[in-house]
Amino acid sequence: MKKVMGSLILVGVLCGISVSPLMAENNFGIGAGAYYNKMLGDLDRDNFRFDEDYVSYLFSLKYQFLGILAVEGILDYYPGSGDLDYTLKPMGTAVLGNFINVGVGINKSYVKYELEDEGKKSGWSDLTYHFKLGLQIPLGDTLWINADAYYFLDELKDIEDFDKDYITFGARVHFRL
Numbered sequence: 001m002k003k004v005m006g007s008l009i010l011v012g013v014l015c016g017i018s019v020s021p022l023m024a025e026n027n028f029g030i031g032a033g034a035y036y037n038k039m040l041g042d043l044d045r046d047n048f049r050f051d052e053d054y055v056s057y058l059f060s061l062k063y064q065f066l067g068i069l070a071v072e073g074i075l076d077y078y079p080g081s082g083d084l085d086y087t088l089k090p091m092g093t094a095v096l097g098n099f100i101n102v103g104v105g106i107n108k109s110y111v112k113y114e115l116e117d118e119g120k121k122s123g124w125s126d127l128t129y130h131f132k133l134g135l136q137i138p139l140g141d142t143l144w145i146n147a148d149a150y151y152f153l154d155e156l157k158d159i160e161d162f163d164k165d166y167i168t169f170g171a172r173v174h175f176r177l
Contacts, residue, residue, distance in 0.1 A: 029144060031060035031174035035076065054078060056087075062095075062144075062174055070095040072103075083120065085112040093132055103132035107152070129153045144174040 035056050056078040064070040076089040093105030109125040116122055134148040149169050 027064040027176075029060075029062040029064070029174035029176045031062065031144075031146075031172055032058065033173050034058075035170040035172055037168045037170050054081070058172060060172065060174065064098070068096060068098050070101070070103075080112075083114050085114045085122075087111050091130065093130070095132070095134070097134075097136075099136055101132075101134045101136055103134070105130050105132065126154070142176045144176065145171065146174060147171045 035058050037054050037056060056076050058074050058076045060072060060074045062070055062072040072093050072095060074089075074091040074093075076087075076091065078087045078089075080086045088110040089107055091105055091107040093103040095101050095103035106127055107130055108127055110123070111125070112122045113120045130153065131151045132148055134146055137145045137147075139145060147169075148171070149167055151167050
């Protein structure tokens with residue numbers, strides 16, 4: 001029940017951001033597209049393994065305020081390969097900076113397997129954390145291109161045990177409304 005409530009709270013926050021009356025200030029962006037995930041190493045978690053680069057698809061919302069602060073929400077969809085049918089990963093991030101930015105956030109993953117057995121069960125992961133380093137390039141008044149690096153952690157105390165294998169790189173496009 002805690003996992004469902006956490007997901008509902010995250011979705012509620014993202015919905016609240018999307019209907020903010022401050023959207024009229026032209027600081028709200030909506031994005032969609034493909035996200036190329038380039039990893040430095042192998043991710044081997046919860047009995048599934050990502051050992052190759054992969055493409056996922058995303059929908060994103062971003063609200064920038066006070067010039068250098070932003071909140072963003074991303075729903076990342078990976079169509080899977082092999083016995084992994086698909087994954088969904090909602091992410092929420094607080095961001096500091098504009099052209100060059102850093103952020104910290106939370107995420108969960110839903111993993112769906114085609115065939116389940118004792119070692120592979122479909123379901124939600126525990127709440128995990130991520131850090132972001134990004135480059136946001138404006139193209140005119142209405143378009144952003146974001147290049148991001150994410151570092152994922154199971155628990156915040158694990159930050160001392162830095163492992164480059166949990167860094168992913170990608171790029172996406174946002175349209176400013």
